[in-house]
Amino acid sequence: MNAVFTILTILVVIAALLLIGVVLLQNGKGEGLASNFMAGNQTFGVRQTADILEKITWGLVAFIIVVSIVASFTMGSKSGSGIDVTDQIENSAAAEQQPAFPTAPIQQENPTAPANE
Numbered sequence: 001m002n003a004v005f006t007i008l009t010i011l012v013v014i015a016a017l018l019l020i021g022v023v024l025l026q027n028g029k030g031e032g033l034a035s036n037f038m039a040g041n042q043t044f045g046v047r048q049t050a051d052i053l054e055k056i057t058w059g060l061v062a063f064i065i066v067v068s069i070v071a072s073f074t075m076g077s078k079s080g081s082g083i084d085v086t087d088q089i090e091n092s093a094a095a096e097q098q099p100a101f102p103t104a105p106i107q108q109e110n111p112t113a114p115a116n117e
Contacts, residue, residue, distance in 0.1 A: 004074045008070060012064055015067070019061065026050065
């Protein structure tokens with residue numbers, strides 16, 4: 001892995017952790033952590049706080065999406081070992097020795113047939 005991919009991955013992890021924190025702060029039907037701040041409803045304006053938290057949430061989501069797409073391009077074209085799995089399957093099937101079957105069925109006497117005397 002190259003250094004750019006590692007840095008972008010670390011940025012996505014940090015943004016994801018921040019996103020978790022911001023989502024937990026949001027007021028979801030009166031059950032969120034933002035409900036603890038209801039005492040300052042008149043002074044600070046909870047509606048404005050909710051708007052800011054929503055904008056931060058969408059910003060972090062957009063950041064994660066953009067950085068993830070950019071990180072996928074920084075990985076390069078070499079993904080994996082470059083070996084085609086179908087070639088491996090075909091080669092292993094050809095290398096295995098097939099069990100030897102008789103070419104013609106073995107002729108046996110029919111034990112249930114009546115003997116001609």
